[in-house]
Amino acid sequence: MTKDLAHKRPWLFASLLFGLSYPFSWQLALPEYAAIIWKMAGVGLLTGYALRKHHSGEFVLLAAVMAFWALGDGLLELDMVWGAIAFAIGHGVAIALFLRHRRVHPVLSQKLLAIALLLVAPLIAFFLPIDHMWGMQAAVYTLFVAAMASMAWNSNFPRYRVGIGAVAFVISDLLIFARMGPLAEAGWVSLAIWYLYYGGVLMLATGVVTTMVKRGHYSDA
Structure with missing residues (x-):
């Protein structure tokens, strides 16, 4: 099964290899640049998984999302603001x-959950850090990730x-604060922060790609 995944979806296999093993790097005396690359x-x-055989439309947007989030992973190790x-x-x-x-006719409960996510997550983030200066910054940033999760939902x-x-991503960020x-x-x-984040992003990326495949936008995920 592992060989089959590596052959058919090499980018996804490589992502799993690095993503799942990253916490083990914390125990190694790696140079800073190597630890950042691993992360x-x-x-x-x-x-690469998003762009493997298709280079337009939704797949480019998804690839851009993954690229900016990966860049954020690296920059956080150097400067939290730029990350x-x-x-x-x-x-x-x-x-x-x-x-x-967008879902054409979402039911009321789903609308309310999306709104609650957008409003409650930044409020929680504000009160989590001991330093109130960080609390305001945490709330502002969380507004962005909560909006993303709300739209995903x-x-x-x-x-x-x-x-x-997407919700797992929000929880991961709240744990950071x-x-x-x-x-x-x-x-x-x-x-918990790492596996909620990586697991959430993995679910989001594979969910978008496989859905677009089923809708006929792509020949092979």
Whole structure:
């Protein structure tokens, strides 16, 4: 099965290899640049997965999202503000993608959940860091990722892949801010942050690609 995945979807296989193994790099005495490349590779390789045999339309938008998020992964290791900006740009492109695929008649409960996500996540982020200056910045950034997740949830992509993947991304970011406050001493938080983030992005990317394949926009995922 592993060989089959590596042969048919080499970019996805490589992403899984780097993304799932990245926390193990924390125990290695790697040069800074090597650790950053390893971190960026998990999501960055999903750019190639999106563009493997198709270089237009939604696949380009998805690839741009993956590229900006991967860039954000690297920049966060150097400067949190520039990392947040790269992620925010990626969220903006993702919102554009999901707006192109809005659900025509979402039920009321789904609308309310999307609105709650957009309003509640930034509010939670504001109160998590001990330093109130970081609280405001956390809330502003979370507004972008929450808007992305809200649009993903109300898109016509599968909620149980794309929607939940986007929500996992939001939870991951909230845990980052919680690490600046109530969870500062919790040893499990770093692992949870990474796997919620990478797992969420993986669900989102594969959900979009496989859905577009089924809709006839692409010949092979």
